[in-house]
Structure formats: C-alpha cells, structure tokens
Amino acid sequence: MPANRFNAFTDYGVGIGLRVPHYDHILCRKPVVDWFEIISENYMIDGGRPLRMLDAILDQYRVVQHGVSMYFGNAQPLNRDHLRRLKELTKRTKTPWLSDHLCWGSVDGRYTHDLLPLPYTFEAVRNTAQRIREVQDFIEIPIAVENVSSYAEFHESEMTEWEFLNEVVEAADCGILLDVNNIYVSSQNHGFDPMEYVNSVPAERVAQMHIAGHSKFERYTLDTHDHPVLDPVWKLYERAIERCGPTATLLEWDDNIPSFDEVHAEALKAMRFLEPARALELDEVMA
C-alpha cells in the first residue's frame, strides 16, 4: 500500500529536511538517515557551494525534492523557466517523486512567496488539476500535492478542504503528500474535526507524509516548523498510517533548528507507528 505508483513504488522510511546548519555534521559524521528532503528552489541555481553540498549528499543518501513555488492553484499559465530548472534538478537528484503545495502564490507575474489557500470551488478543481497534469507530463516524475495550513476561508467555497483535495487528485490522477500538522493547524483555525479529514483522504494516493511542530497563539494557530511534533498531531499521524500503511515520512523543522541529532531523534519517533504498520503488512503478505 505505501509503496505505490505515486512514490514510484519506493519504501523510504523516515527522512528529515536537509538544512544548511546540518551540512557539516552530515558530511563528517555520515549519520544513518533513510532519506533527505530538499527544498528544490534552494538548489535551482547556476552553481556554487549549495550544489556542491547537494552532490556530496547525493553520493551517500537518497534525496526527495519538495518545492515551494509551483503554485499548482494559480489561475494563470505555468512558469516555463521554473519548470525547466526544476526538471534539470530532478536529473541531478533522481528524485523518485516530486511534491509541492495545493495552493496559489502569484498572479500577473508578481509573487507573494506564500502558500495561499484556494477557494474550494469546481473551477479551482479544474484549473488546478489541469496544471498538475501539465507539470506531470513535463517533468515525467510522479507528483504529490501537499495540503497547506491556512488562516482564511472564502465565501466562494463550494465544498470542504478534504473534498477539494479528493476532487483535485482524482481529476489530476496524482499523489498526495499528506501533512498531518497542516491538517491540525487548519482544523484549529477553521473549526473542523481533523480526524474526519484524515479519514476522508484517498489512502491509496498518499505518497508521503509530513509531520511538524506549530505554534498556538491566543486566537489562531500558526504553522511555524520550529517545535517538536505535538501530541494531537501524532494522533492524526497514527490514524493516517493505520489507513495508508507504512508511508515515507518526513519531519519538517525550519526555524530555531536544533542539532542534527535532536531533529533526527524527533523524526524517528515516527517509527513507533511505522514499525507496527510494517509488521502488520508483513503478516498480511505471509498469510
């Protein structure tokens, strides 16, 4: 189940985000890590140290690309320059699948550099699915779209977020990067039951999962990636793994980044849920 056509039938285990403060540790100590996720845009450059570091990592580790500026939900045509550079990078990393967000972020050539929420309309479903298909055709690697954290909802919406996600991935025939922390953050901001969301996701399309920490403020919850994973998020993760099987999982930690060992130890807590799921899967195969 977890190794499916949306992650190119891989079984990647638990990864962590590749971040600059950890470069030295990784290259000197060569810790055992299942895989690293990179932010594609940080390596879509012409040359220099970041690419040299990436090559050194690629020599020893598996790397999966995660993007932040595809904006599948933009109402206007795709940026060809961006796509070309992205495809070039995939040849370097040999990423088995590629993820970016189910959101929009630019219009009329002006960029917000944010992951802005979409109105959950049928027009947005058609538009977004069409663009995902175009990207998939061009890049020729399975695409997984990630649900984002959001702080606003629109009058225009005609369905729930999870219904929207279902509609889009069916119409685009693509995978899902299920971010259970984002589900939790949005559920706090919009007052829905996060478990209902997790239970509604088409399990057979989940290529990867994200776990992360967030910050609770008085009147809203912000997706800050600067904390360990909180209990309600682990609960959602447990349920998601129960539904999807042992799925490639990544811990996101982008701010106030602690030592490599601390981040890795936090990520490996996911094994509590992955290992029983793996054993269960094995039993089913043997039976």
Added chain:
Amino acid sequence: MSLLELQRRMAEDVRRPLAAGFAMQTVTEDGTLMEERAASYITPNPQLSSFERLEIYNRQYWFRVIGAVSEDFPAVNAVLGERRFDALVLAYLKEHASISWTLRDLGAKLPEFLEEHPELAGRRYRLAVDVARLEWAYVDAFDGERLEPLSLAELAGIGPESRFELQPHLRLLELSYPVEDLVLAVRRGTPETEMSSSASQERSGPAELRLPAMRRRTVYLAVHRYDDQVYYRRIGPEAFRLLGALQEGRTLAESLTAAFVGKTVSAGRQAQVVQECLAHASQLGWLCAPRVEERPA
C-alpha cells in the same frame, strides 16, 4: 468572483504596505474600508474577523520579503543602523515587487535604488552604496554560473585578436571606500541560512557592529568564487579596465588600449601590468572561451 479575480484581489491586499505597528491598513488607496473589502471574499470565524484573517497573510508577506532582502545586506544594515535600514528595505520593496519564483533575486536592484535615493541613507550615503554593491556582488559570486576555464594549451594560443568570456560569477567593482574588511567582518557574524522554506516566518534581528573609521579612497575589487569560497581581490585600475573591456567582449588588443587610455605609462610598465593581470586571471580561472551563439537549425 472568478478564481483569477479572487487571486488578483487577494494578491493586491496581501502585498499592500503595512501600517504602523505591523498592522494592516484600515483604508485602501481609493478610500475603501479594508474591513469591507476583506469581508467581500473572506469569511470570518468566531475568533477572527475577515480583516484579521487577511491581516495574517498581509503581515506574513512583509515579514518574508523584508527578511529575504535584509539577509543579503547585513553590512548595509550595520552601516545605516536598523531604523534607516528597515525604511530603506521597505521603500525598495514598495517599488520592486518580486517578479520571480525565487527570493534569491529580490535584492538585485537595491544597490541601484539606494544610489538613486540618498535621502534614505543619511550622511553615510556613499559608503552605504559601496557596501550594498559589494554585498550584491557577493550574492552573484556565491552561486553564479561557473564555466570551464581555458586550459594551459588554450592559454598558450591567445593573441591580440583573442576574445574571452570572463567567468560569469566574477564581478568587477569600482568603489569610493575600501569597504571589503567591513563587509567581511559583518558576514563572519551572520550565519548562513536558506532562501526558502514552507514555514511561517517571524523576524530576527541583525548583527550589531562597531564600524571602523573609514577614509574615502577609490579601490577596485574583483569579487569571485574559488573552490566554493567567495573572495574580494584588490586589483589595480589598469587591471580593472582591462578585465572590464574583456568582459564586454572586446579583443585583447582593444582591451589593452582601454586599460591605458589617457595614461602615460612606459611600454615596459604596460607589458608588466598586462602580464601580471592575465597571469592572475588565468590562475584564478577567470578566462573562458567565448560562448558560441546558438543558431536556429
């Protein structure tokens, strides 16, 4: 409202400059109440009004872009002080919205912008412009393209009519102040970070620095990358002009003329300067073959 209309409206709102105290403006340029405008497309919830929900994105946008530009110019920040620097970045971003999918290029025009706006710099105007130019040259040298330099055999074959492509990450600067030590000192105290992540951002403060006294004096710098490190190399005025002419695609002979134009320098001295300059340039891998223009088949 169509998807495109909604995105245009929201993008305009998200990118509108903040009011004092990092709050969203209450009235738009044409007098519309933001409360009404936000409510026209964003639903409220029991905790937050439409205005407040939109404000989260408005603030996040400005934190992110201000953070991205500020990160590339820590030494300008140190020279101008935090208050002036913040005002500069804000004024710059109001005129230069991001037109690229990457945040990397967002600060590209800041040195030019500062040069055109002395009122934003105060009495350290010239110095600040020099620092800004050097800091942007650093960004270009850090991850600019690198071409394969000419081999020794190819170098042996060069003559007066040779043309070169100089290493794309090489930047040549003429500055009014010797600011490179200052920039280096600030950079040493500033940790390297990534351009992009998908997390929400809050702002972090700049490094404090005591500035050394500095006398005005023209210096010429070659900013380049060697073995993944960026270096600031002092060069002479003749070497600056020679390399500049080569960079523009002129022949070696033409570039030599440009290097010594208006100067009475003995032929022997000229030869020595040129030899040294080319020897360094080739050692550092700056001389590359001109790119062949791609012609349509």
